[in-house]
Amino acid sequence: MASIPPPGLWDDLQETYKTYAYQSFMADPPDQPFSEHWKAKGERLAKVYFGMTFIPMALYRIRNYFLRHDYEVAGAACINWLEKRADVDPKRIGIVAISLGGYYAPRCAAMEPRFAACIAWGAQWDYHDTWKKRIAAPFKTALSVPGHHIEWIMGAKSLDEALKKLEPFRLDGVMQKMRCPFLLVHGADDEQIPLADAREQFDACGSKDKTFRVFTAEEGGAQHCQRDYLTLVVAEMWNWFEDKLSR
Numbered sequence: 001m002a003s004i005p006p007p008g009l010w011d012d013l014q015e016t017y018k019t020y021a022y023q024s025f026m027a028d029p030p031d032q033p034f035s036e037h038w039k040a041k042g043e044r045l046a047k048v049y050f051g052m053t054f055i056p057m058a059l060y061r062i063r064n065y066f067l068r069h070d071y072e073v074a075g076a077a078c079i080n081w082l083e084k085r086a087d088v089d090p091k092r093i094g095i096v097a098i099s100l101g102g103y104y105a106p107r108c109a110a111m112e113p114r115f116a117a118c119i120a121w122g123a124q125w126d127y128h129d130t131w132k133k134r135i136a137a138p139f140k141t142a143l144s145v146p147g148h149h150i151e152w153i154m155g156a157k158s159l160d161e162a163l164k165k166l167e168p169f170r171l172d173g174v175m176q177k178m179r180c181p182f183l184l185v186h187g188a189d190d191e192q193i194p195l196a197d198a199r200e201q202f203d204a205c206g207s208k209d210k211t212f213r214v215f216t217a218e219e220g221g222a223q224h225c226q227r228d229y230l231t232l233v234v235a236e237m238w239n240w241f242e243d244k245l246s247r
Contacts, residue, residue, distance in 0.1 A: 067169075075111075090114070093116055095108050095115050095117075097121060099121070101120070101122070105120055106171060106174070111174065113180075119184075122225040123198030124193065124201065125200045125201045126197070142224070143192070175205045176206040178207045180207060181210070183237065184198060184201060186214055186215070187221060187224060199212075215232070221233050
């Protein structure tokens with residue numbers, strides 16, 4: 001988990017906070033200044049929000065980093081670094097990612113054979129088609145981010161350009177290449193990514209050791225990425241990793 005940003009970075013994140021956090025997380029902006037508002041929430045909460053949301057988003061914006069479909073490049077770089085560590089067994093490296101990570105993690109594991117296990121925490125099948133439908137709606141559907149976010153994160157100047165750049169973000173033809181153990185977890189009532197997409201992704205997976213875990217409303221975890229019962233899904237995923245990587 002990332003540390004709280006150094007003092008100079010608070011001001012750098014001011015614009016990101018206003019344009020992204022206000023629209024994504026809050027009905028009304030806080031009256032307090034940016035840094036004071038978040039410092040008041042306490043160190044741990046600030047670490048969570050800045051570590052998981054604002055720092056990555058700010059880096060995309062400030063350094064002109066944008067989403068790329070070939071994330072096995074980043075995955076391979078991570079393994080290259082881990083292989084140099086004496087405290088890491090290079091034959092037991094797994095990968096897990098959440099939400100859009102349901103595209104990235106399987107893409108990495110399918111294209112980079114050094115990954116020994118993979119969990120998709122929420123399915124992704126055809127991210128281009130997902131956004132095509134959202135734009136056609138227009139954005140009057142379940143979203144985890146404001147609609148214009150896709151232009152920002154793709155480095156596009158229009159929705160048409162964003163859709164064009166999203167064309168490679170498909171897993172058909174990729175999932176079939178996976179050989180490591182694979183776990184796909186998905187919520188039965190996920191309003192962002194339909195269960196049918198999860199089934200397509202799972203059926204296409206080329207691994208002989210694959211598991212499809214659907215969480216229902218009765219047990220909890222039926223919403224997008226099990227946000228309604230995180231404890232349950234985290235316990236099951238980590239138990240699965242232990243089984244595949246530690247025994």
